Amino acid sequence: MGLQLFGASMVGLRLFSVVAQALAIVVTGLMARELGGGRVAQVAAAFAVATSGLPVFEGTEFQYSSFDYLWWVLIAYFVIRLLKTENPRWWLAIGVFVGLGLMTKYSILFYIAGIVSGMLLSTARRYFASGWFWGGVAVALLIFAPNFIWQVRHGFISMHFLQHIHARDVRQGRANGFVWDQFKICANLAAAPLWIAGAICFLRDKRYRMLGWMYVVPLALFLFGKGRGYYLAAAYPMLLAMGAVAGERWVATLSRVWRRVVLSVAFAGMAVYGVLVYAIIVPLASDGPLKQFALKNNGDLREEFGWDELVKTVAGIRDSLPAEQRGEVGVLVGNYGEQGALEILGSAYHLPPPISMTNSAWLRGYPTAPPSTLIVVGFSREAADRAFSACRLAGHNGNSAGVENEESQSHPDIFLCGPPRLPWPEFWKEYQSYG
Structure with missing residues (x-):
């Protein structure tokens, strides 16, 4: 409301x-x-x-x-x-x-x-x-x-x-x-x-x-x-x-x-x-x-920094793709903070709704026509390579204030990847998460 x-x-x-x-x-x-x-x-x-x-x-x-x-x-x-x-x-x-x-x-x-x-x-x-x-x-x-x-x-x-x-x-x-x-x-x-x-x-x-x-x-x-x-x-x-x-x-x-x-x-x-x-x-x-x-x-206060910059960075990665690839790109996130930031702030950049496997967001599922290209946020390099195909480093997640928080310290990298290594239905069951 x-x-x-x-x-x-x-x-x-x-x-x-x-x-x-x-x-x-x-x-x-x-x-x-x-x-x-x-x-x-x-x-x-x-x-x-x-x-x-x-x-x-x-x-x-x-x-x-x-x-x-x-x-x-x-x-x-x-x-x-x-x-x-x-x-x-x-x-x-x-x-x-x-x-x-x-x-x-x-x-x-x-x-x-x-x-x-x-x-x-x-x-x-x-x-x-x-x-x-x-x-x-x-x-x-x-x-x-x-x-x-x-x-x-x-x-x-x-x-x-x-x-x-x-x-x-x-x-x-x-x-x-x-x-x-x-x-x-x-x-x-x-x-x-x-x-x-x-x-x-x-x-x-x-x-x-x-x-x-x-x-x-x-x-x-x-x-x-x-x-x-x-x-x-x-x-x-x-x-x-x-x-x-x-x-x-x-x-x-x-x-x-x-x-x-x-x-x-x-x-x-x-x-x-x-x-x-x-x-x-x-x-x-x-x-x-x-x-x-x-x-x-106050650790919760530190978590308030960097969300607008994250969304702007994701939009920049999307905009850097060839025109024919932009229409098939999805943004997949690792936690509800990233999901919320992209849902609330992403519309200003015409970003697609984030794909999230965390908590009840998992129930929403993935797009009917699954994206062939994924911007992956909230994953380590090892986790991204394990879950998705053809990943490459595409950007960094941080904040201009230099505040050390979960986003800047635990998963500072953003990746551009192909589809999951598993078929989407199996991937969705395998990677359901809570947090």
Whole structure:
């Protein structure tokens, strides 16, 4: 939608991600209010989320996890409303956002496990006998149904994708440091006392105990299942909200001087850590030391360089071919970044749609009349020679800023090749990939 409304605009593309994170921040403050917090608690909870690593990062990217984060936060908010008012109709709202979560990212199944476990291990178990609860389940399944039907029709390709990337992440050590990531990525490090207090308060509170288990159960499942550290980030706003309420009540028992000292230290600590987070992720300057600091510490930022140059180089290779060969040329890519760049930016150069074998793009197949000449991007020389016939070096993949990233370092060469060595149907099955 962002591309349709704003064209190839980075601001337009990221607008909806920014809106999603802004809503998550606001809803966190509302959770603190519903839990009995005053202005200090509401501001502290919202500020803690606004200066935490994962929500800041999700606002700079347009990806499914940006919206998954919001759905988790909204589910927690409506669970709080449910438990506070004891009005079972809130299950319908919970069902809506569980359904949207299932449409967005399947890791919400771990959150669902937390919801069900929380019900079983608290007084909320009585809702299993409520028709409103089962109505919420029906709403969630109805929203999820198109996605499930698509999966059935396509051999549950997303499950194969998830199995592959999980095995890759474990093999490459991306699941290491899970516990430390809860402190430095999922929430503002200086706000750790708030979310720890929030988890304890939820578990000790008879009315709201369900929310404590909604955190503990996914935490245990991700920890023992070797999940990535950021997978649980969206569970922290509800903890920060409850912790801020508890903190506000404790601060109210102090003298006026100590109250000011404690609040000043708490907000200053979160602000300092927030500046560090923004300096790494946003970054805070378009050039100079701050930009270099961000590039050094933010691998995702480095991956934003060179895409327009890649497309221009591919177009130049195509234009260098004899006129009779240009009409039969195809562009075959090795990853979804190259695919996206050529799909979005390639139309300005009248390039054909890229041929991709990665993730669900593989389902699109290859052209009905397969191209006899291929511009191959994202392959090493050895891999290109193994897969295609008559390959020769045709160009280089890099960026004028000199930023070292995956494109410039891992596969810097672009090749001009003949058709695959295998017949196209066999080649397509052999080279299906996930990433």
